[in-house]
Amino acid sequence: MAYTPQYYPGSTSVGINRRKHMSGNLEKLRDIPEADVTAIMGHRAPGADYSSTHPPLKEMGEPDCPVRQLVTPTAGAAAGDRVRYSQWTDSMYFAPAIPYWRSYWGAINCKGCDPGTLSGRQIIEARERDIEAYTKAQYDSEMTDVALCSMRGCTVHGHSLRLEENGMQFDMLARTEFGADGNVYATKDQVGIPLDKKINLGKPMTEAEAKKRTTIFRADGIPMCGKVGARKYDEAVEALHHMWELRSKWGFRPE
């Protein structure tokens, strides 16, 4: 029987969503063209050449190394691309992803990437053509709600702030705007430089939809302990207590 990894405990909707994010079995909600994702990332103009840090691996003449023979390089590594980044800010008001789960998703599902988790933002670094593919996957999947999540290379402020009147996450640099037609448009790249054209990112999730897809435990949404008033805590808390206990006991070593 094939082994199926077990990613996260719990039977709450948040626990289920967390498992989905980690396993990579995500629903695709939208399809943003590759050129538009590249434009929003802002590292290179769509259609331009990739800048490189070394010649393609085939031309370099690699040393005889069993690990190199075993591991197939990613497309970006094989071509010698520069390492680039994409950074996300997710609102704590029921955004589908949170920094830790973007990192888990990256570390488990994306080859050759370096995820970095911070309190209110999450960055992934990888070779340029790889990071473009990973960013598109994040944009298109249910990890992202275009109103509550946005790509922000700098001035990332917004995760823990109240939402704007139209339900958008606050952005000091106004990189996205809520159109009159109900769609969200990207008007600037991730560092705040205006784009040549507005990019339609599609409609945002409704509040109920965001609460359904979120990976955030909240007292006013799904609490970590599970159903309020239930006789038994959700498995997520039990597993957490178990880990905490083992860690504490392992650390405590009386001679």
Next chain:
Amino acid sequence: MVTESDTESIQVEIIPNRYLMPATAQKLLNAIYENGGLIRIMIQGPNLPRNVPYGPGRGAPIEENRDLLIEVAGDAFELCVKVGRIRLELESEKYFNGLKAACERALPFPVHLKRGKFFHTKQTLSDYAKFGEAEDKRILGLIDPKAKRNRLALLSEEKVTVNDEER
């Protein structure tokens, strides 16, 4: 039993559930002003820079944050922040219910009103460095001590002071 005097001024903090767009902020501030009994008022929220402050796009203009003019009680001033919190002092208790009604009337979403003490009464060293000896004590607590630029709009029956000069 000590009963609170209803002739003393009270301080109120208004926290809307969402950040206000300039038009809504104008509507709310006008409603508060029309309610009367206002001694002083301060609006607060995250800064709205005119240019990208840092990063590769540093210096690029942010048109969305420019010319956010609002008109309150006949006086126009430019918003420098996204309005997220309003602190004010009322002449007496009797204006409080009217204020509550004004907030509910002006905003389409819930709002929290807190009673407490929000403006300091003794002049601090930072206050002294900002504007010297304060002749009008109402100014205390209205200026962000960390701000490089003073952003003050004092609205009262007597005068309107808008001080936006570099110090």
